[in-house]
Amino acid sequence: MNEQVADYVDQHTGGAGFDVVYDSVGGANMSKSFEAAALNGQVVTTVSMLELDLTPAHFKGLSIHVVFMLIPMLHDFKRAEHGRILGEIAKLVDAGKVAPLLDEQRFSLEQTGGAHDRLISGDATGKVVIEVA
Numbered sequence: 001m002n003e004q005v006a007d008y009v010d011q012h013t014g015g016a017g018f019d020v021v022y023d024s025v026g027g028a029n030m031s032k033s034f035e036a037a038a039l040n041g042q043v044v045t046t047v048s049m050l051e052l053d054l055t056p057a058h059f060k061g062l063s064i065h066v067v068f069m070l071i072p073m074l075h076d077f078k079r080a081e082h083g084r085i086l087g088e089i090a091k092l093v094d095a096g097k098v099a100p101l102l103d104e105q106r107f108s109l110e111q112t113g114g115a116h117d118r119l120i121s122g123d124a125t126g127k128v129v130i131e132v133a
Helices: 005-013 029-036 055-061 070-074 077-093 109-121
Strands: 018-024 035-043 063-066 102-108 127-129
Touching: 005 018, 018 029, 029 035, 029 055, 035 055, 063 102, 070 077, 102 109, 109 127
Parallel strands: 018 035, 035 063, 102 127
Antiparallel strands: none
């Protein structure tokens, strides 16, 4: 699926943009997240290790939040709070309220190279799955 960000934003928000954009892809996708966000919106990312011109975010007045899930483990910082949050998320998953978005194409272990190619192509929607028999 190669839908343009502007088309998606127009379809779902009438062109206003989303108040909150959660970017779990990062890299060049951060620019798309900025484009999808509304004026004074928020962009939350878990993958922000890149050099990026923040001018588009500046002119939209965006707030950028970087979430690095390993901080509690690496720095022994608020580990109990982190555990509580993960416990709440586990309850949502168990209740079927949260599910991963999986790409429609599946790969066998022998097709791992193809799975990697699909991942880096940008054509995958969601997680690329390698099924082990």
